[in-house]
Structure formats: structure tokens, C-alpha cells
Amino acid sequence: MGLLPNRRELSALAYQVGPGRYYQPAYRFIAADIGVERGSVLDVGTGPGWVAIHLAAGRPEIDAVGIDLCDTMLGYAESNKKGRLNVTFRKMDATRIVYPERTFELAVAVQSAHHWRDPAAVFAEVHRVLVEGGKFYVYEANPAAEVPEGWIARQGPFPPDRLVRRQWAKYGMDDARLAELRRVAEASPFGPDVVEEPHGFYRRLVCTR
């Protein structure tokens, strides 16, 4: 960071102290629901790293790798992992993953897909690095969802539902955007059997190699 933070650094800081804190229960529910106990897992667009960290926490046989384009986010991820040895963060574009074919048992992307400039390339790359039968879970917040009980950590009244839902309206995916993402996934090497399902305030696409 220079003397004055730039826009990307500021938005990473805002995410680290905002959603990165109040989505903690959501990260835990995602990790518990995915329920993987061993093997290599890839967190695409890991941001402050929480999905990778929760997938790896208490599961020594998991090797979690979080990738992101943003140095500032990766710096937060590194400090959030508090020295856990089974979590690694690397600067990497999801359209050019450096790992060999069939490296990962599972991949997940939470609230990242709405940033992807080339989603077709991301699906193709994640497909390449998954083992046969491996799943790619793509989560996006549903702007039409109510705030489910227990999914947001609050300090007193903060954050109020209206702020959380405003974030989903701004950064989530409405029906049309999710349908478009699903079309891209179905046209990718994953093929047409993409499953769409609600999970908490998210909707997720589950793509199976």
C-alpha cells in the first residue's frame, strides 16, 4: 500500500471489516454444507479467504487453496488464516489456473462470479483442474431473498437487514444474470447438467465434472 490507499485497496478494506465479518455464519454454513473432509479444494476469488479457511478448519486432511487477483485481499486472507498450515493463498487469475489437470476434488466460488470478465474461461479452467466427479459450487447472493435467521453476525443492530439486502441488490445476481451465468456454465465443458438450488440467502450453481 502507498501513502494513500487506492480504490481497490479501499474496497478490499471495506470488505474485510464489513461483509468479511458479518458473513461469518454464512461461510460456516457453506463449509458445513459442502462437507468435504479430505483432499484438495480450490476457492476461486477467495477475497479475505474465509471460505477456504472454514473449509480447512478442523480438517487436517484438507489442503485448501484460495486464489484471487487482488494483492490487498490476499494480504487480508494471509492474516485471517492465522498460520493454519493447510490453507494456501496465491495470486492467480481464475481464467489461467497454474495447477495441472485433475488437481482438486472440489472447487467453490462465493460472491465472485459477478466480477468475472470471462466466465466461460473460468468454467473451462475449473473443469480442467477438477478430478472426474468433482463439483464446482458457484454461490451468488439472491437480491430477492429475506435475511435468513442466523446467517448474518450482528454487533448490536449492525448491519441492519436493509443494508445487507442493499449489498445483495448491488453485488448479487438477479434472475436474469443468474440465468445467463447458468447458460455459460451449461455451454462449458461441464455440460448441461448444472443444478441450481437455494442455500440461505444465496443461490448456487452446482457443476459436476
Ligand SMILES: C[S@@+](CC[C@H](N)C(=O)[O-])C[C@H]1O[C@@H](n2cnc3c(N)ncnc32)[C@H](O)[C@@H]1O
Ligand atoms: C466480493 S469478493 C468475494 C470474496 C470471498 N469469496 C467471499 O465470499 O468473502 C470477490 C473476489 O473475486 C475476485 N476475483 C474476481 N475476478 C477474479 C478472477 N478472474 N480470478 C481470481 N479472482 C477474481 C476479486 O478480486 C474479489 O476479491
